[in-house]
Amino acid sequence: MEIAATVETLAARDFHGPLTGRRVIVTSGPTHEPIDPVRYIANRSSGKQGHAIAEAAAQAGADVTLVSGPVNLPDPPGVKTVHVESARDMLVAVEKALPADVAIFAAAVADWRVAQADSQKIKKAAGGAPELSLTENPDILATVAHKTAKRPQLVIGFAAETEKVVEHAKAKLNSKGCDWIIANDVSAKSGVMGGEDNTVHLVTGSGVESWPKQSKDDVARQLITRVAAAIAGQLQ
Numbered sequence: 001m002e003i004a005a006t007v008e009t010l011a012a013r014d015f016h017g018p019l020t021g022r023r024v025i026v027t028s029g030p031t032h033e034p035i036d037p038v039r040y041i042a043n044r045s046s047g048k049q050g051h052a053i054a055e056a057a058a059q060a061g062a063d064v065t066l067v068s069g070p071v072n073l074p075d076p077p078g079v080k081t082v083h084v085e086s087a088r089d090m091l092v093a094v095e096k097a098l099p100a101d102v103a104i105f106a107a108a109v110a111d112w113r114v115a116q117a118d119s120q121k122i123k124k125a126a127g128g129a130p131e132l133s134l135t136e137n138p139d140i141l142a143t144v145a146h147k148t149a150k151r152p153q154l155v156i157g158f159a160a161e162t163e164k165v166v167e168h169a170k171a172k173l174n175s176k177g178c179d180w181i182i183a184n185d186v187s188a189k190s191g192v193m194g195g196e197d198n199t200v201h202l203v204t205g206s207g208v209e210s211w212p213k214q215s216k217d218d219v220a221r222q223l224i225t226r227v228a229a230a231i232a233g234q235l236q
Contacts, residue, residue, distance in 0.1 A: 017061030018228035023100040024062040025152070026054040027107035027140065029069035031087045035132065036118040043108035044186075046194045047071035049158075050106035052220035054079045057102075060224050065097040069107055087113065087137035094140060102227055103152040105141045106182075108160060113137050145177035154230055156180045156223075159203075162187040169203045180204050182223065202226070 028050020054066040058078035075081040169183030
């Protein structure tokens with residue numbers, strides 16, 4: 001697990017922003033779950049949306065910890081970035097970053113991992129593909145949302161869906177115990193994966209708010225504006 005924080009960029013943070021004095025955790029990118037030393041299971045994620053959210057929170061004055069899976073992106077300025085590989089590593093890093101006022105789980109965490117990763121490269125054999133025994137990864141969003149101690153005031157999850165986007169997001173909101181879900185369509189036709197734009201729906205206990213298509217940076221800024229208002233008691 002690698003931690004990177006740039007002192008000079010921390011000085012550039014807007015300490016008089018709406019989240020000044022608040023601590024925010026953001027997760028971003030995929031996780032890589034090893035099969036052997038050269039192969040892994042992963043979800044597709046560029047990390048662009050999560051990194052943009054972390055940067056927007058820092059610009060709003062927050063003390064931000066970004067827990068990032070493997071991505072080809074620079075660490076956002078003004079943010080302490082913790083680099084991890086697996087879902088289990090990500091959970092450990094998130095729990096170490098608590099307590100926080102807000103936790104935003106934008107990472108595309110792999111749902112499963114190989115029960116026992118091989119220590120050597122698995123060689124091709126005449127008998128065909130090897131059988132992989134899978135086990136569930138920890139549910140980071142639900143774990144934090146159900147904490148009785150150190151639970152952030154606002155816990156926000158993401159739902160990347162290919163169909164019935166809002167319907168599945170509502171179900172996820174109820175099952176995970178979080179406060180908000182940011183849902184988006186990641187089917188091939190949407191162009192979201194790796195792209196610069198996103199179209200999201202903010203799903204809360206009060207209803208659904210559909211935002212127009214905009215850049216991921218703009219989505220991040222709009223989300224952080226809503227977060228700041230909620231923390232200030234202006235929104236539910």
